[in-house]
Amino acid sequence: MAHQTEKDATAAIPLMTPYKMGQFELSHRVVLAPLTRNRSYGNVPQPHAVVYYTQRATRGGLLVTEATGVSATAQGYPDTPGIWTQEQVEAWKPIVDAVHRKGAIFFCQIWHVGRVSTNDYQPDGQAPISSTDKQITPDDSGVVYSKPRRLRTDEIRQIVDDFRRTARNAIEAGFDGVEIHGAHGYLLEQFMKDGANDRTDQYGGSLENRCRFVVEVIDAIVAEIGAHRVGIRLSPFLDFMDCVDSDPVALGSYMVQQLNKHPKFLYCHMVEPRMAVVEGRRKINHGLLPFRKQFNGTFIAAGGYDREEGNKVVADDYADLVAYGRLFLANPDLPKRFALNASLNKYNRSTFYIKDPVVGYTDYPFLDENDKDSATYA
Numbered sequence: 001m002a003h004q005t006e007k008d009a010t011a012a013i014p015l016m017t018p019y020k021m022g023q024f025e026l027s028h029r030v031v032l033a034p035l036t037r038n039r040s041y042g043n044v045p046q047p048h049a050v051v052y053y054t055q056r057a058t059r060g061g062l063l064v065t066e067a068t069g070v071s072a073t074a075q076g077y078p079d080t081p082g083i084w085t086q087e088q089v090e091a092w093k094p095i096v097d098a099v100h101r102k103g104a105i106f107f108c109q110i111w112h113v114g115r116v117s118t119n120d121y122q123p124d125g126q127a128p129i130s131s132t133d134k135q136i137t138p139d140d141s142g143v144v145y146s147k148p149r150r151l152r153t154d155e156i157r158q159i160v161d162d163f164r165r166t167a168r169n170a171i172e173a174g175f176d177g178v179e180i181h182g183a184h185g186y187l188l189e190q191f192m193k194d195g196a197n198d199r200t201d202q203y204g205g206s207l208e209n210r211c212r213f214v215v216e217v218i219d220a221i222v223a224e225i226g227a228h229r230v231g232i233r234l235s236p237f238l239d240f241m242d243c244v245d246s247d248p249v250a251l252g253s254y255m256v257q258q259l260n261k262h263p264k265f266l267y268c269h270m271v272e273p274r275m276a277v278v279e280g281r282r283k284i285n286h287g288l289l290p291f292r293k294q295f296n297g298t299f300i301a302a303g304g305y306d307r308e309e310g311n312k313v314v315a316d317d318y319a320d321l322v323a324y325g326r327l328f329l330a331n332p333d334l335p336k337r338f339a340l341n342a343s344l345n346k347y348n349r350s351t352f353y354i355k356d357p358v359v360g361y362t363d364y365p366f367l368d369e370n371d372k373d374s375a376t377y378a
């Protein structure tokens with residue numbers, strides 16, 4: 001009976017309709033957004049990640065991993081995973097395998113934090129690397145990032161190669177593809193945005209020059225594993241970590257044009273501008289529309305979505321898929337809850353980034369506790 005209700009309800013819900021993303025047959029539009037969880041001790045993914053990701057895996061659902069480092073200099077937070085060593089690749093394998101056994105599609109988000117780091121996270125206590133030697137302005141959070149070292153022009157090729165090798169490693173670990181983290185003020189954005197990039201070589205100045213590094217990364221990864229399994233996350237409108245651009249629409253449009261040069265480039269995942277609160281409700285201002293219109297592949301929108309807004313943007317063809325961060329973190333069975341229009345668990349911000357292998361991670365309750373162990377949810 002409950003199953004019947006769920007099926008009937010699903011038919012009318014845009015978020016619960018199937019979608020073909022390249023070669024992948026998705027059964028619904030609710031994507032697990034990348035979420036850093038700081039539980040990969042020593043930068044090695046742990047067996048408890050099997051529980052975390054399989055809890056959120058559904059048959060035909062798309063999951064993106066937490067941001068995963070491309071090299072020893074890529075780290076800036078405690079216990080975030082990497083995928084640049086063989087040990088890390090081997091540690092990802094059982095996690096990916098378990099997610100696949102539940103029928104989900106699994107992409108690895110790969111990143112380099114650049115100057116969002118301190119000497120303590122860097123090999124031999126060196127300075128973090130960036131497009132610039134400008135330090136991030138300390139804010140009220142109490143975190144002070146170290147003064148970075150500006151990469152020399154001739155060093156950039158090596159970082160591009162780190163991304164390329166990492167993408168290959170992700171495929172070796174069994175992932176269906178990679179999501180390049182080109183958002184939120186990390187290394188790729190430190191080049192893209194004119195508020196951070198103050199270079200005078202061919203990687204600075206004009207929009208084309210500022211995007212040269214990320215375009216080289218995209219091209220190298222596409223050549224390595226094929227455009228059909230590459231996506232990218234971009235946030236042209238955000239200003240995280242002192243990374244702001246004077247013309248975000250031009251930046252986003254230029255990047256979409258670069259993606260379109262690869263005929264089968266899989267997806268563009270964009271983060272909405274910060275939300276305004278209108279009459280007590282968060283209001284998404286749908287600033288991504290120009291990019292959605294220009295991009296030839298699958299378009300994923302993220303940032304502040306709830307069930308109602310997600311359904312609306314899918315129905316309006318503003319996005320093909322919607323990625324959910326905090327709601328999916330707190331509701332491992334989020335697609336089912338959306339299908340049933342069930343109430344949601346509230347997230348607990350204080351446990352987002354703790355080290356505990358269970359608390360705030362795999363202990364959020366399911367609607368139906370039997371789902372905790374069940375192998376499928378169609």
Ligand SMILES: Cc1cc2nc3c(=O)[nH]c(=O)nc-3n(C[C@H](O)[C@H](O)[C@H](O)COP(=O)(O)O)c2cc1C
Pocket residue numbers: 033034035036037065066067109181183184233271302303304305323324325326327352353
């Ligand atoms: C705990 C936490 C960790 C996050 N880690 C990442 C990350 O690793 N990579 C990334 O691109 N975004 C990360 N984000 C941003 C989310 O993917 C998402 O864009 C953001 O939470 C807004 O979406 P929401 O309103 O659905 O939560 C993180 C957000 C949270 C709350």
